[in-house]
Amino acid sequence: MKKFIQLLCGSLVYVSAHSQSNDPGLAIIPQPVSLTKNAGQFSLPQAVAIEAGTGPELQRVVAFLQDRLAVPTGRRVTVSSASPNATVRLLLNKTAVDAIGQEGYQLSVTPTHITIKANQPAGLFYGAQTLVQLFPKEIENALPVPNVKWEAPCVEITDYPRFAWRGLMFDVSRHFFTKAEVKQYIDQMVRYKYNLLHLHLTDDEGWRIEIKGLPKLTQVGAWNVKKVGYFGTFAPPAPGEPRDYGGFYTQEDIKELVQYAKDRFVNILPEIDVPGHSLAAIVSYPELSCTPGADKYQVRSGEEIMDWSHGHPPIALVDNTLCPANEKVYAFLDQVVTQVAQLFPFEYIHIGGDECPKNYWEKSEAVKALMKKEGLKNMEEVQSYFVKRLGKIVESKGKKFMGWEEIMQGGLAPGAVVMSWRGVESGVQAAKMGREVVMSPATFAYLDYMQADPIIEPRVYATLRLNKAYQFEPAPEGVDAKYIKGGQANLWTEQIYNMRTAQYMTWPRGMAIAESVWSPKEKRNWNDFFGRLEKHFERLDVAEVKYARAVYDPIFTVSRTPDQQLKVELSTEVEGLDIHYSFDNSFPDQFYPKYTGPLTPPKEAVMLKVITYKGKQPVGRMMALPIEELKKRADREKS
Ligand code: ACM
Numbered sequence: 001m002k003k004f005i006q007l008l009c010g011s012l013v014y015v016s017a018h019s020q021s022n023d024p025g026l027a028i029i030p031q032p033v034s035l036t037k038n039a040g041q042f043s044l045p046q047a048v049a050i051e052a053g054t055g056p057e058l059q060r061v062v063a064f065l066q067d068r069l070a071v072p073t074g075r076r077v078t079v080s081s082a083s084p085n086a087t088v089r090l091l092l093n094k095t096a097v098d099a100i101g102q103e104g105y106q107l108s109v110t111p112t113h114i115t116i117k118a119n120q121p122a123g124l125f126y127g128a129q130t131l132v133q134l135f136p137k138e139i140e141n142a143l144p145v146p147n148v149k150w151e152a153p154c155v156e157i158t159d160y161p162r163f164a165w166r167g168l169m170f171d172v173s174r175h176f177f178t179k180a181e182v183k184q185y186i187d188q189m190v191r192y193k194y195n196l197l198h199l200h201l202t203d204d205e206g207w208r209i210e211i212k213g214l215p216k217l218t219q220v221g222a223w224n225v226k227k228v229g230y231f232g233t234f235a236p237p238a239p240g241e242p243r244d245y246g247g248f249y250t251q252e253d254i255k256e257l258v259q260y261a262k263d264r265f266v267n268i269l270p271e272i273d274v275p276g277h278s279l280a281a282i283v284s285y286p287e288l289s290c291t292p293g294a295d296k297y298q299v300r301s302g303e304e305i306m307d308w309s310h311g312h313p314p315i316a317l318v319d320n321t322l323c324p325a326n327e328k329v330y331a332f333l334d335q336v337v338t339q340v341a342q343l344f345p346f347e348y349i350h351i352g353g354d355e356c357p358k359n360y361w362e363k364s365e366a367v368k369a370l371m372k373k374e375g376l377k378n379m380e381e382v383q384s385y386f387v388k389r390l391g392k393i394v395e396s397k398g399k400k401f402m403g404w405e406e407i408m409q410g411g412l413a414p415g416a417v418v419m420s421w422r423g424v425e426s427g428v429q430a431a432k433m434g435r436e437v438v439m440s441p442a443t444f445a446y447l448d449y450m451q452a453d454p455i456i457e458p459r460v461y462a463t464l465r466l467n468k469a470y471q472f473e474p475a476p477e478g479v480d481a482k483y484i485k486g487g488q489a490n491l492w493t494e495q496i497y498n499m500r501t502a503q504y505m506t507w508p509r510g511m512a513i514a515e516s517v518w519s520p521k522e523k524r525n526w527n528d529f530f531g532r533l534e535k536h537f538e539r540l541d542v543a544e545v546k547y548a549r550a551v552y553d554p555i556f557t558v559s560r561t562p563d564q565q566l567k568v569e570l571s572t573e574v575e576g577l578d579i580h581y582s583f584d585n586s587f588p589d590q591f592y593p594k595y596t597g598p599l600t601p602p603k604e605a606v607m608l609k610v611i612t613y614k615g616k617q618p619v620g621r622m623m624a625l626p627i628e629e630l631k632k633r634a635d636r637e638k639s
Pocket residue numbers: 354355404421
């Protein structure tokens with residue numbers, strides 16, 4: 001252990017003197033714990049021999065590496081369990097370092113050999129991911145690429161994760177994503193060493209998992225009317241409009257996804273979101289609500305169904321809540337949870353619990369009778385009663401349960417794990433109560449939020465820029481870190497209609513969050529990260545994965561001067577960019593005025609156009625802001 005600490009200290013000094021981003025051969029994300037660059041290069045020979053032991057998990061790592069080293073390079077890559085001439089060695093249980101744990105690894109690249117050592121196959125897999133990042137970007141190609149020098153810099157790396165829970169949530173309910181798309185998502189997340197995929201399987205817009213004995217959940221509950229535009233503002237579909245948009249996973253599909261994830265060392269956390277967000281279930285089985293007339297409801301197609309004007313919780317305009325006073329609801333949940341528990345080997349089931357409107361419960365005679373019988377004082381206690389009963393159902397299937405932070409209201413059920421999302425405060429409070437917590441705060445980790453100015457991004461109600469996501473700290477000051485299982489970023493898909501957009505919203509913020517949950521806190525450095533990120537943009541281009549370049553777009557800050565002139569300030573998230581602008585409606589380039597200080601638009605100007613450059617290269621998008629819009633913003637700021 002002592003030796004290990006010395007090793008870390010030595011390399012810390014080294015790395016701070018040679019930041020990865022200044023080194024053309026090094027751009028590893030997430031940042032490893034310790035990295036020493038040595039002189040020289042490893043050059044991939046024409047025939048590559050991989051030596052690895054046996055066992056199914058190890059074979060998966062070998063298959064991954066064989067594929068990545070052979071396909072783009074065209075090299076012959078063979079595998080054997082003992083080869084005196086091996087170029088690449090994968091060694092299990094041979095490390096001198098216990099501290100790397102279950103998922104850590106040691107990677108050594110010398111001019112002639114590559115060795116990855118780990119305590120478990122997962123560690124070898126992460127070592128292999130790091131190794132891939134050491135080769136030129138063309139290694140990301142799915143086809144052979146000629147004329148590339150397949151070299152990797154000589155390094156010694158010791159690396160292991162800061163948190164065991166490194167999650168991404170994918171909402172497959174608001175818009176359905178196929179099994180093949182979920183697999184693609186898994187392939188992309190493991191590049192950055194995520195190990196948990198949280199699938200949000202049910203909501204008002206669709207029930208996405210086959211449950212035997214409850215066929216209407218997927219015959220009826222998985223389908224709505226296809227609409228395109230701003231989800232949430234659509235007109236209610238007319239009776240008889242075809243309900244043919246959506247889909248679901250059969251139980252065989254789920255088994256295939258679970259296995260696919262497992263082969264890549266990813267656990268899948270299933271979420272069945274109740275008692276709110278349950279319209280798809282209620283439309284399928286209206287008797288699950290407390291509301292007469294629920295049989296007239298339809299699965300939501302993006303029309304308004306909740307009124308948020310009074311804050312949280314919202315007021316439901318149609319009843320999307322399961323009835324906590326109805327025994328049939330608990331029988332239904334038992335049936336669902338029994339099957340979910342069998343399908344997903346992961347030890348937790350997520351039961352949702354967020355944003356549950358209470359207005360229909362308040363009107364229900366059955367709920368009033370329940371309150372009297374159980375001595376429940378208010379609607380929060382009614383919700384807590386529901387969560388406690390559901391928690392017992394989950395535990396009776398041999399699983400643990402977790403829910404969004406609202407499950408704390410009215411009294412947190414024994415055994416419940418809390419997923420903190422409206423900030424980190426609920427997570428801090430739950431940890432103080434000695435409860436386990438996963439941090440996924442909207443303030444730092446909501447991937448559905450806009451990435452730049454609303455004038456250029458698809459409109460969503462909030463913005464989360466990359467540099468803010470990079471500040472995500474899963475274990476904030478004052479919290480006992482032993483209760484923090486880790487962190488997670490969430491991709492809600494109300495406004496995400498296809499896989500390319502899902503990628504655009506996930507990357508690069510998913511890389512920033514990956515570094516928050518994997519890398520040592522003291523190693524996080526925005527400028528260094530950005531340098532590495534730019535190299536990953538090139539890699540994603542080769543891999544044909546979409547990502548946002550919003551980090552290059554300027555930030556607009558508007559105000560009024562004391563004499564009521566409009567004042568426009570421009571800034572950027574990253575250093576070293578020039579902002580060029582015009583007020584004459586033409587498209588600025590690097591020969592246009594460069595921004596150096598606050599701007600006052602000419603009296604009759606109608607448009608401010610801006611674009612950022614890095615040297616002679618345009619890097620940001622051409623942005624056009626009407627002066628009227630800027631004035632509105634300035635006046636909104638003031639009021
Ligand atoms: C949530 O964002 N409603 C958990």
